[in-house]
Amino acid sequence: MICNDVALEGVELEAALAEALNTPTGTADIPAWTDTKVVGQRLPKIDAYERVSGTAVYPSDITLPGMLHAAVLRCPHGHARVKKLDASRAAKMPGVRAVLTPESPGADIPWYPGEKGYVSRLLDTHCRFAGDEIAAVAADTPYQAFDAVRAIVVEYEVLPNVVGLDAALAPNAPAVLDGPTNRAGDPRAQGRGDVAAGFAAAEVTVEGTYSTGTQLHVPIELHGAVVRWDGPKLVAWDSLQGVFPAQNTYARALALPLSNVRVIGHYMGGGFGSKLDTGKYGVIAALLAKQAARPVRLFMTREDTMRAIGNRPAVRMTVKLGAKKDGTLTAIDFSCTGSGGAYSAGGTGGVNWLPLDLYRCPNVNTVSTNVYIHAGPERPFRGPGHPQGAWALEQAMDTLAAKLGMDPVALRLKNVPDISQGRQDQARYTSTGLATCLTEGAKTFGWTEARARVPQAGPVRRGVGVAAGMWRGGGGSPPATIIVRLVADGTASVNMGASDIGNGTKTWAAMIVAEELGVPVDRIGIEHADTATTQYTGASGGSKTVPTEAPAIRAAAIEVKRQLLALAAADLKVDATALSIADGAVFVTADPSKRIVIRQFRPLAQRGVLVGVGVRGPDTHGMAVNPWGVHFAEVEVDTRTGLVRIQRYLAAQDSGKVMNRLTYDNQVIGAITMGQGLALTEDRIMDAAHTGRVLNANMHDYKVPTALDAVVAPVIVAVDPKDTTCNIAATKGLGEPATIPAAAAIANAVAHALGVRVVDAPISPQRVLDALAAPRTPAKGVRS
């Protein structure tokens, strides 16, 4: 996950290293794709049938002979110390085979890294949020395990908890970690230029305060694993976005050599960042399995995932913008405060990136403050920090446009950057689709007409809004090593380490090989996401999978092609350069009647296999690769009930070359829906008055949009800048950038409809009605 400076520098380092390495099958000599035949088509997922028919085996479907089922005891209090724990009755209950308590060997594995080392343990007696793990049981059936957990007697010393940002920063707030304050380190300042001078030079300024709610990932497949010991080796089927980071975590926690840990994650039912790595559940399962000498299945309950395994932190932000009368930005002053929960200092990770990088502006100041509270720790969530930053910045831009008397699209067009000002080296972007997304999007949406439409009378108001965004990652990076094999019957296979997180990775991998080798997509097999049989790559996160794997897959396929053509050239007694491949045959380009049908090609049959290894080459030195997007929304707001309905939606995305237009569109639709949830309905609500528990840790009180809420048939404009510099697949990431502007676009449309701005997400009916009831000032919350 690329969401902080350190990681970004790491990426650059990687590139330098890869450049220094003399990789035999790198991508250096391969020209970037321009036109493609297979890649970019609209193809259903190659495993669609398996997925919908139930034959796809997800980690939660794994059953092994003798497998036990585990359940976890969690603290019901926001803050407590376990004074006494008695598991003796639980241990004797029918079917119970293993019990782990804070006293058990392994329970003291350090967990949650802080500034000065780990701050907690796998099973800790000091519980810092309602949901913190205390003990676990493995039994023959899930019911026995749950019953046994219930039979563990715990005496708690209930301590005062604090779950609000202000409350946590108050002078006498209960300490979450053992620091002098709940502030996680000093506020972090980042910026450039001279902001005071920038505002002095401004002819118009606007200032406002905004906030977002805490959003939960809610993947359909729960977090969990089935683990089995094979002598000294651990095998884990874990629902993950990346098997290699989890291999690392299992190895660290259990003090195992990496080579003795095998993690398999062929299918996974959604993660959105919360499954970049395994969690306590995996290690607890491994310890229980060791104790019982039996395989163990441990999947969290839905409620527990909503308490304990990640979120997009709520953030409070202030933005001040200064501009010339023509809309040229002169200064941005941005500050944000957020909490990563009890154990993470990452409450504002990524939030300041858009203020730093989205618009051309010489003077920018950002300050990020992180706070600890007694709540479940954050985990990266689809474009970490960016949708929150967009929520504030893009609403402020709208307010600025209004004050300037400028069209919101025109204001944004005025400030399109071509270098990445947020990066230390001020790198030039390989491509900036922002302007095209704005203009093409506006044209297709009918922006000017929709914006000019006179508001209708009556209780239901209509409005349109726009918001822009970019994603700080999305360029991909080494390492990735791909093996493509062509076998005797003319079929091929791709061996890759990456997980298919539902975005169609397996399908576009096959399409890339089909493009280069002329083997039909349905004749290409995929082996992937298994630390024992595939090669190292990072987790499928940060929208890096396409731009990381696609170039390596292409390089591997080209290598196989090179070998195949060499064999064919010898057989046909022509030069290899005179040959082409299409539809499962090699032929002389000038005389297609001279052809070899690959599956009948004797030399291939004799060799059995042609192997091509492709390595992800380094990124273009000194250049920034970023995807862009602009969203347009039309909403209807019922002023009687405060309900917002999205009537029309358009997303214009620049993610470079499209791999598969069908899965591309699916990504964008999912991303819009997730942004809609952030904008309108999703919000983790904690019991600040009493226990510090999550009050809505279930699927009806925590309101993910349903199929009836989701935008009907959004228009998706795929902007392709033909970026031949970013990588040889000419492509960038999509999954995250497509959600970044969504919530802000909806907020701007609501503000346009109402003439009053709701500055806090989610824009619940409650907030709409409260805003309408408040004394009318145009653009509420935004002072000028």
Next chain:
Amino acid sequence: MIPPFAYVRARSIDEAVALLARPESRPAAGATDLIGCLRDEVFTAKAVVSLGGIEAMTGIAETADGGLRIGALTSLTTIVKHALVAGRYPALAQAAASVASPQLRNQGTLGGNLCQRPRCWFFRGGYDCARKAGDTCYAMQGDNRYHCVFGGSTCLIVHPSDTATALTALDAIVSIAGPKGTRSVPIQQFFVLPEKDMTHENVLAPGELVTTISLPAPRAGLVSVYRKARARASWDFALAACAAAITIEQGKVTAARIVLGAAAPIPWRVEGAERMLIGRRLDEPTRARVAAAALNGATPLEHNAYKVAMLRGVVSEALGSIG
């Protein structure tokens, strides 16, 4: 996950009543709410008595006087699709159609919908609250954005049922069978406020069952409607709801029922507002006045002032769709 319980299927109302006489026995109709309550430990059960096989409790029949008798076990989907319900009592059809999701409406019954337990997140969230015979209502200090604006006292729930609101506007009669025989109560007397009984939402005594719900024959000129505002378009309880049943003769209102949902611990009839309609045309000024009056006396809590505006909104929508 759910502590063990015995499961028995009753074949008749009498058998069900007998089985339910045992301690901690709970009736199960569609069990869509029951399972959740057991799982969240809202209450416990030693035995679950399935009513599913009781023929006498299912189906919709027209009565001699032109009303309807609806068996408590009738599924919400059946009610939604029934021509007589949709034709004569559209408020009930609309309320049933607005419940939960298609799957839950296929499984959930009318009786179960009326007898479901409240959705208060403290009540459901493992808190030992007043409604569970504990000593505090956590919604008093805690987040009460979804709680009541009328009728709260020592407990601040709202009644969760959509159909209860509609049936109250339609003057339904609830028939009950129990150890002491059968009885019928007007639906308005079926639900009880916390000040009368803090731990029950209705008058059912232990071992009693709802067997049928009867609707009186619609008067000529009766128009009814149900409006529900909720955060999501499906699979969501009401934030505010209104059922209105208005009889209009020669252009003027001769009888009116206006009932608020998600407003109070019981379906909340606003008789003052109803009276304002009598003898009037349902024109825009009248509708606005009545919608405003419907919320007279509302006492919002710290986090739910919006509900007053929202309820006013659904009343005016409901009346607007009639007038």
